[in-house]
Amino acid sequence: MDEIDELLSIRAAELYYEENKTQDEIGQALRLTRWKVGRLLAQAKQQGFIRIEILHPRARRLPIERRLRDERGLADAVVVSSAGVTSAEELQARTAQAAADYLTSLRPVPRTLGVSWGRTLFEISQHLRNGWASGVNVVQINGGVSLNRRPGTAAATAVGIAQKAGGSATLLPSPAILERLETKHAIEADRVVAGVIDLARSADAYLFSAGAADHTSVHVESGYLSESDVDLLVAKGAVGDVVGRYIDSDGNIVDPALDARTVGLTLDELRAASLGVAVIAGRAKHAVADAVVRSGLCSVLVTDEATALHLLDG
């Protein structure tokens, strides 16, 4: 397109989009035929001079979702728009809302839903509406008794999701990570715990998030790991955790010994699931999100625009 056509296409776009003239009227104004105007507008669009944004907290970015499906092999993806977002909290809220919406629209409705816990999951539970489904049994897929602060959020999350669906929750009565391997084996040998884990393995769908490998992690907050433990994991290449298990950028377990002391579904079990919905948002989680998607830990990803673009460009 030459200079003169480029300028004309801008003039045409102004009249078309800002003054909502018809292409015919624009043609008269600029002394062009309406077909020429149509072509100019098409070119302006195609060259990216026209930017159309949907400004709404619930807005999604369908073209990016499509690319995630096509280029990253995901079964499905939900990407919330970052347009107009000012704080990390707002982004987190939008993503949680989108995850809640996705869960609500799932067909067939899962009879058993395995869930992890953490800030993201808790927020999703709060964004779900009463009656989002009926008769869903929610089961925890990893250990989650908080040790110090915010006791019970893990339980509150699962129970909240279940109650709002008019179903029941099955809690995993175990710490996330145990200090000694023997204790972990003993806990797993417990009839109740073993039963819950079996139930978790049989879930129709899983909903989980991922944590960044830094000091803000819920595992540090909950007392399962110390800040220096996390530093050590980072030194070994950890980018974050999924259901309490720390992985590197290829999705491999960073510290097998630690992993062996972690209660709940293994990552391979999660990978084998037919429907695993990961909800991961925010700048801090770009690296984990990448690892999760690359290593096939989820089949569905709910995320924000910036994280999605990171996955696609990287």
Add this chain to the structure above:
Amino acid sequence: MDEIDELLSIRAAELYYEENKTQDEIGQALRLTRWKVGRLLAQAKQQGFIRIEILHPRARRLPIERRLRDERGLADAVVVSSAGVTSAEELQARTAQAAADYLTSLRPVPRTLGVSWGRTLFEISQHLRNGWASGVNVVQINGGVSLNRRPGTAAATAVGIAQKAGGSATLLPSPAILERLETKHAIEADRVVAGVIDLARSADAYLFSAGAADHTSVHVESGYLSESDVDLLVAKGAVGDVVGRYIDSDGNIVDPALDARTVGLTLDELRAASLGVAVIAGRAKHAVADAVVRSGLCSVLVTDEATALHLLDG
């Protein structure tokens, strides 16, 4: 619009604008009639959920131009888009380009064009194309012999504009501001000077900018005023200058004594012109721009989006 319709309108907008589906297809996807979809889209637009931007250095904001004409009584207005502008220089360049475009498209082509001088005018002269008009006589409307730095830009501006139009330039051989009133009278009495000013009074159109009342002013740079002179003018309420004459926010002369020593057209002569094009852009000039428009110094304004919005909101 209730919550559910709002959400639907967002979903519809996503499919319509991002996936370019037809309203009918969207209807099928969302189980709505195509009329409902059309109404949802109209609502989304009307409620401002859809934002269409034209991203191009030459893009204008026609709705704002219309408001300037309607609400501020201008005969015409040109507002350049600020979208994607990163520096003040870029904004200045866009505005100068727009002014050059406006001048080029002026019908009837002015036979005599009165111009001021300064950074903005110089930039406009550079953005004009060779042959932008034919046979325009350009005449300076205020004194403009630079005293120290950048000698000759005032002359270069007028000559440049004239040459590119295949016409001639008539320079006003006088300083902008004289130190003594007597000298000013003497200069004005000079046959050549008086002739130029008479010619300037008879111009068909005027093109001028405005300066901010601060130390970056060309009058300081050129040595006509000291920094403390400007401080004094500001203390008296000056917001900026037009053709070397400092005005307050109502467009009144701030310092009549200084004004009497300033050579060139008076503001009242400028106000009486049938076509006066003011080109004013940038954050620093919001206040002068306001004064110029309020007091009717120009009939046409070329400016940037932010300045225009300032004029409309204030």
Add this chain to the structure above:
DNA sequence: GCGGATCGTGCTCATATGAGCAGCATCGGG
């Protein structure tokens, strides 16, 4: 200078969209 290839143009025709209207549901006052 000639003939083919290429491109842009303005048409025809099919499709998509918007305006306006009659029918129906919903709501609140009598």
Add this chain to the structure above:
DNA sequence: CCCGATGCTGCTCATATGAGCACGATCCGC
């Protein structure tokens, strides 16, 4: 409980837009 007012729905019809095509201009190699 009834009835008119209100607002939403899905239609008809007019208009705006897009797809595809035939024509003529322009460019380039021979």
